Amino acid sequence: MIYGIGTDICDVRRIRASLARHGDRFARKILSDAEFATWQARSARWPERGIRYLATRFSAKEAFSKAIGLGMVMPMTWRLCEISNLASGKPAIVLYGGLKDWFEGKGLSVHVSVTDETDYAASFCVVESLDKTSL
Numbered sequence: 001m002i003y004g005i006g007t008d009i010c011d012v013r014r015i016r017a018s019l020a021r022h023g024d025r026f027a028r029k030i031l032s033d034a035e036f037a038t039w040q041a042r043s044a045r046w047p048e049r050g051i052r053y054l055a056t057r058f059s060a061k062e063a064f065s066k067a068i069g070l071g072m073v074m075p076m077t078w079r080l081c082e083i084s085n086l087a088s089g090k091p092a093i094v095l096y097g098g099l100k101d102w103f104e105g106k107g108l109s110v111h112v113s114v115t116d117e118t119d120y121a122a123s124f125c126v127v128e129s130l131d132k133t134s135l
């Protein structure tokens with residue numbers, strides 16, 4: 001059964017401005033180590049691709065934080081929630097540390113979808129529960 005849903009829209013121009021102001025420090029705050037490596041590789045090839053990557057990750061993490069009903073409140077933190085891609089390109093969420101423990105302890109699973117256009121990135125998340133007692 002559905003435990004929660006979450007959505008978020010992110011203004012790519014704000015991400016671009018934050019990166020211009022704070023540089024790598026901003027990306028480090030939002031991205032997990034694996035995401036940061038991907039961000040660096042994409043940015044090196046084409047800076048705009050790096051900005052869009054960061055914007056979709058930002059929106060997906062916010063959407064996830066809403067789907068679990070916490071918002072950006074412990075144990076939900078930016079870097080413990082990673083948006084990776086399967087070989088097919090489909091996004092998948094990988095959790096770490098206390099967030100992973102909390103999520104698995106409740107018997108939850110998650111589906112995520114992301115998209116972006118010129119000025120916006122958006123995401124949608126569905127969290128499922130197999131265990132009725134966790135609701």
Ligand SMILES: CC(C)(COP(=O)(O)OP(=O)(O)OC[C@H]1O[C@@H](n2cnc3c(N)ncnc32)[C@H](O)[C@@H]1OP(=O)(O)O)[C@@H](O)C(=O)NCCC(=O)NCCS
Binds near residue numbers: 065069070
């Ligand atoms: C959820 C959150 C990440 C969204 O922040 P944002 O990007 O600034 O705002 P957005 O426009 O994307 O989303 C706002 C909407 O998120 C929803 N939302 C807020 N808290 C939420 C939560 N814990 N779970 C799920 N959805 C939540 C609300 O519908 C809100 O809109 P509304 O107030 O008009 O109903 C952020 O508000 C947050 O971390 N909230 C929890 C911590 C907090 O501040 N709690 C205050 C309790 S009084």
